[in-house]
Each structure stands twice: as structure tokens, then as C-alpha cells.
Amino acid sequence: DAKTTQPNSMESNEEEPVHLPCNHSTISGTDYIHWYRQLPSQGPEYVIHGLTSNVNNRMASLAIAEDRKSSTLILHRATLRDAAVYYCILRRLGAKLTFGTGTQLKVEL
Amino acid sequence: EAQVTQNPRYLITVTGKKLTVTCSQNMNHEYMSWYRQDPGLGLRQIYYSMNVEVTDKGDVPEGYKVSRKEKRNFPLILESPSPNQTSLYFCASSPRASEYNEQFFGPGTRLTVL
Numbered sequence: 001d002a003k004t005t006q007p008n009s010m011e012s013n014e015e016e017p018v019h020l021p022c023n024h025s026t027i028s029g030t031d032y033i034h035w036y037r038q039l040p041s042q043g044p045e046y047v048i049h050g051l052t053s054n055v056n057n058r059m060a061s062l063a064i065a066e067d068r069k070s071s072t073l074i075l076h077r078a079t080l081r082d083a084a085v086y087y088c089i090l091r092r093l094g095a096k097l098t099f100g101t102g103t104q105l106k107v108e109l
Numbered sequence: 110e111a112q113v114t115q116n117p118r119y120l121i122t123v124t125g126k127k128l129t130v131t132c133s134q135n136m137n138h139e140y141m142s143w144y145r146q147d148p149g150l151g152l153r154q155i156y157y158s159m160n161v162e163v164t165d166k167g168d169v170p171e172g173y174k175v176s177r178k179e180k181r182n183f184p185l186i187l188e189s190p191s192p193n194q195t196s197l198y199f200c201a202s203s204p205r206a207s208e209y210n211e212q213f214f215g216p217g218t219r220l221t222v223l
Contacts, residue, residue, distance in 0.1 A: 029207070032209050042217070043199045043215055044212075045199075046213070049211070091209075097212060099152040101149075101151055
């Protein structure tokens, strides 16, 4: 599976936008970019995914670089409930999710 | 409510005593999977099932068994648990085994093997 690189941790203030980066320089043309998050003491939770175009949903936006070698998860207004570990994952044919160590997001008042 | 349920949520057992962790989903999903999560190692896939009666090994299958007799259930069996299987276990399901489907995770089972 292609590898992703994320910062270990990031901090944000409540109600401010958060941009979580992910590098995936070895991505192949058929890899989907998925983001999951894991809140404390819970199972991972799907956030968003995309292939080439930017994507928006009720939780977040996903901005994908034109060469697809990087992407950014955007939380438009962080809340305390968004404090979690965010995982950027590349998925090829088949359903396997390969989790890295993710980015620990801390949100402060 | 659409969900993945796991039982038990917490379990303390002793080495060698067979145990089963149940997983059930009510979304008519074809694909189901088990993961374990350990500090510093992240989540790793143990076994997965593409559909009823079809299962295959993930990255860390040693010491585990699974079965998929019905679409909704995917139990994880530890025939002879050992302390290195102490971990947090998650079951997940997905409509199909595809690269664009979201996976739904259960709440987790924290297992301690003494």
C-alpha cells in the first residue's frame, strides 16, 4: 500500500478553521484518499474521501492537489468535539484500510 | 439505528481459555473486518470477509479464527489466548469490498489476557 505522511500533532483554537495536511507522493492513479478520525475511547469514524476533485460534506472538506501527491482535510470551524486522531489513508481496489499513526488534533478554548 | 455492535466491551481472561468476541451489523453489509489497535502500532487488520462463507487473512491473523455463517455476524475467536493478544479490538463493516465505500466501526472490545 502507498504510504502517507502526516504531522504527529496539531493545535487549533475553537471556532477557527483547521487544515490537516497529508503527503502521499507515491499515490497511484486508482488510489482513493480517505480520512477517518478516532475520538477518545471510540472506534474510527469515516470523515470524507475523494479521488481527484475537491469534496465537501457536512463534516469537512477535502482539498486534493492537482498532482494528487498531497491533500488537506479542512474543518471549517473546529469545536472541542473535533479533538481526535485524524488518519489519512490511501485505498486501492478492495476494502482494506491501512492506518498510519495519524495526526492528534488538540482544540483549545 | 444503523450500527455495528460488539460484545463484550471489556474482557479479562487467562492464558489458554478460549473466548469469542461477537460482532454484528444491521446494515446488510457484505464486507466485514476485524482490527486490533496497540499503542505505537496503530490499527492492524486481523481478518476480513468479503461475503458470507468467504474470509481471508489480514496482516496479523496468527492466533485468531473467524467465521461468517450469516451476513450480519462475524465473530472473532481466540482458541488459546496469550498475553500478546491483549489489545483493543474493532469490528468494521462496509456495503461492499470497494475502495470508495466507507467503513463503519464498532465501539471496540478491550481484551486483557493474564
